[in-house]
Amino acid sequence: MRNPYLSIFSTHDLPSKTKELENLWDMYVVKCREEAILDKIRESVLHSWRRCHHAGVDPAQLRTKQILTDQELNHLLKTSEIYRVAKPIIDELFHKMSETGHLITLSDQNGRIIYLKGDPPTIRSAEKMNFAAGMDWSESTAGTNAIGTSIVTKVPIQIFSAEHFCHGCHPWSCSSAPIFHPVTQEIIGTIDFTGIWTHAQPHTLGLAVSIAQLIETKLAESYLEKTCHLVETFFRSTDKWKTDHVLVLNRDFFVVKSSEKLAHFFKLSPASKLSNHPDFQSLIKDYIHAPQDSSSNPVANACLIQNFLVIDIEPIYFHKALAGYLIVLKDADAGRTSESPSEIAAQAGPWAEVIGHSKSFAAAINKCRKTASSNVPIIVLGESGTGKEKIARTIHRSSNKHRKPFLAINCGAIPKELVSSELFGYERGTFTGGMAGGKKGIFEEANGGTLFLDEIGEMPLDSQIHLLRVLQEREVTRLGSSQPIPVDVRIIAATNKNLLALCKNGGFRKDLFYRLNVVSVTIPPLRERKDDILPITNYFLKQFVEKYEKSSLSISDHALSFFLEYSWPGNIRELQNVLEHAVIFSESSFIKMEHLPSYLIENGNHLSTDDAVANMSPLDAEEKKILLQLLEESGWNISAVAKKLNIARSTLYRKLKKYRLRLR
Template sequence: MPFGHCSALVPRIGDEQLVASAWERFLHERPAEVKGVRGVVLASWERCRSESVDPEKHFAPGAGADRLRQLQRQNRDLREAASPALDGLREVLRECGTLIMLCDSSGTVLHLDGETRTRSVGERINLATGGCWNEEVIGTNAIGTAIAAVAPVQIHANEHFCMDVKRWTCAAAPIFDPFARTLLGVVDISGVKETLHGHTLGLVIAAARQIECELARRDGARHERLLSRAIDHFIRYASDYVVLVDSRGRIVRTNSNAQAARESYEAPLPWEIGSRVPGLDLELPEVDQYCQRPQWLRPEWLHAVKDHDGVLGTMLVIPLSASRHRTSVSVQTDAVTPATAPDNDPFGEIIGESEVLAATKARARRIAPLDLPVLLLGETGAGKELFARALHRAGQRSDGPFIAVNCGAFTRELLASELFGYADGAFTGARRGGLPGKFEQADGGTLFLDEVGELPLDMQPHLLRVLQDGVVVRLGDTRERRISVRIIAATNRDLRKEIAAGCFREDLYHRLCAVSLPLPALRERPGDIEVIIDHLNARLARKYGCTPKQLSPMVRQALLGYGWPGNIRELQNVFEVMFALCDSECIDISLLPPTIAQATNPATAISPTPVPVVSGRLEEVERQAILDAIATAHGNMSMAARTLGISRSTLYVKLAAIRARPDSSGGSAQR
């Protein structure tokens, strides 16, 4: 960013008396221009006058202890990235009698370091941790003016707007988000006016750039992990609008369906890389996230992207075409849905021909028309939501809405708002007019309570009362609203053990479990695995516009022999990744995930499978090695690059060349 000529940025000691006289005239005569005052200072004085800043204000306001801790938590990345630069400034300025500060984008001091005597003097005007140095509250100063001007600035002595600050000199530079280019904060050096030095401005500019470089390095590493975890979603949901958002709510990647999504939903959907999606900044308190989310952003579109270190970001999947009119959308289905299911059989979408599945479907058909609460019992990925939808379609309320809510995805406060809704003004940030909860939305239809075993114990009496009385009272309201809803609940926990442990109410259990429906795990019906694979193969061929893939005997044997602890969801995810990465007509053993290859053939765990020697040209050997490495790494480009012993950028260049190169049959090397 160009900052102009240095003489316009650095004040001169010899102008101090001239500036003092100009300030007096400015306060009393309101001149259009003031001779001898730098442009950046005069512009700041004008802003102070328009904001009615009191020039006799004695000190800056401060954030309370709780608010300061909250701001420090929200700016944790900034503080950690700034630590090396601030340490460097401290070493350089150790004997200079100055204060070194890091502030957030509103001018609140998050961190302060410096000589004890100077800190004591600074505390008199609240130039201390928690002090707010925005221009609007304390007038012209380097921190606030750097924020207002969005540029580095040095303010000396009489250039300050408020009288009690005029004995200070300070220099500050803004810190920008290297990805979104928004203002993150300010680094500042302040001292009594006798410590003025022309190099101070250069030091803060250099420190700000060092902090930005460290932030860029951290962002790059996080975004690489985020993309590697989320890449499957872009393949799986290619026909929907997919937006990948990092932990600070910034868009990292989208697919090409934004315009179609805007036309379908008539909403200001996110578009540009780097822009922020309101309410998806995970550094904010969860209640603030919830309140900031725009009304068009449906909770069922949001899916956390995690790895072993925690949540990396959010995947926003907005369904298009026919899915526009669905009441509830789920990104990861618990079972396989065929492209065309028999219209006369609500359970025809559940794939499988095994005896145990046939018995489960037969019991579900008998249960469906009873209009009683149903408790679905089964492992994660066994198909609980698919069975819930089938029960709804086969029941007496099939013309009503089907509303799904995951009881394990919210804190207690947010879950109460989700289930029961809230009135206008119920809490800070509540939407005007209030918001109906899931019970009201499901009136006349079915409410599916997934992961009901995660329901907080102190919320269970409130749910029980709604189920007993058929009446909902929104948070912050007194009006009772009568509703008629069929409840289908699901859990992978043993609720009887939870009752014995005091974690689940027995009366609520009996209210939810008028009738239960245990769902078999995939390992209990191994004969269905091949049927599901064949169905997935045909469905993905339609999705990607190609012919179905052949499976090598070893791959088919491995898939049939694996235990599938994640059930149908795991099988679906694994098969689609192999299908998408396969660039030939046959899915071979190199595309199997290592966990499955090792589980079905322990010998493969002893040493990696060597890359076969390919006869022919060197470029063909290189091509096969690259594709094998990517397949083995399941699309993780960093891992593939390490396996090949090359940099990630080199791998992308080589992969682009492979995709552009015609194969031996005259087709494209990449499907």
């Protein structure tokens, strides 16, 4: 039995083969005598003709329809995994088969051509029947053809001359092989070789099959790399969200890993498609498929799924491309008796991990929250260690750009001569030793998202003009190129310097300062927000207890009193490091002074033993006297004294500080 996928088996006497097929086509289409051709034409072609007839395809059609605009095609190419993998393979192959009279095309699963390579004369000829990128070559639109018919039949096929259902395709021969997804085994595209029938070769079908298999292999390798990255993200996230439930999906919404409770409750298994799960359909629709500029967020809208509350949804990126999604859920009834779901969600949103309620800090955070939904530049000011990058990331996560990348660059760490190439990228051949294909700059990488320019005050003066131009014109030009590239990037800058003073001294461009300084937020140092030391301490203490698998661990009254007295020149970063050191070296249920780093004790701001409040009011003097009496009676037990006075421990600590009373 002859190969049913091939139309021609040799190039001998192709004109006779063409004439025979024309007669068979005329018999079926014009004379409607199907019975006369039953044993004379391939069964697969006849079945395709029947489908075209039933679909109402016009056999006299000379060209197919355009299905994608240039803008839609460009957007598709930016997100298409098959295009990313197949393009270099097609380009390399074309170099070896140019001037053969054949076009190489890549289509998607709907038969839309998304990429095409060929010699200019062949391309011009093919354009007469709209065989070009963006055109619809599905069988139901373009009639019997290798691309559309291989998608319907799910097998490779060669269509020669008048085997095409539409008359406009009769001068051509095409060979197409479907490309299958490495996991779902669904068709995700085709590879096709098309040329004038006089150039037809039987081996083009085998070549199409080989290239399709090579693309499938590359896709499988890429899929495996992404899956490993998603699995690693899952385990890192379960360490972070130990009391909650984590779910990681790939970009097609298939489950990669799930917490045990979620898997059991929702009957999830690896490769379950969450967008088909009735409990998750609205979440996928509202979050993933919401308009890109939408400010709605299911977390902020209190998304409840059965007995679980969605508290965080984050895109996961791999090599700057979207790889999947992280979803964190919490038991909706865990410890919640009076809070409404909307109140719970508001507390659990992106700002939940920004700890602090002191007046100055709350004012700064409120300003950030109000500005997050806009697209204006923000300058975050503050000393080193105050958490400027964390706040910038939280602004991004609560903005309408939260699905796009957040990229950070330290302007003070880039050598002066590399600033331009890092920010704007370069074309191939611009530098000796540069990347062979050129390199995207960080503005291109962050397109659609947020770029965090840390230490902006350290940027070299002669590099600032380039940054200013990007902000003004919203486009970048790679080094070695004259072609501008549009970018949409939200800028958040940070510095611990006084930029206005730098402007006056000539160290920073005034025009750049005014361009960046649309909104400025000052994060107060920790010494000015002492009320936040206790909640921040508890927050980090819980993290490190879980990280180092310690049993329940508390901080002693003496150590906590020291924390409240100390000036914390390294701010939150220093407090975090001190607590991690203490948790590591603590061998009891309490963190004591001896568990703190030695430098802290040696350089700490100890309170003076003399009375620095000589001008104390009579009322304050009496309060201090009562405090001393109660402390002595209780053996300096802070909890007992606070209970006796019916005040919070934090309030008592403030009074101890006020009256310069040291714990013994």
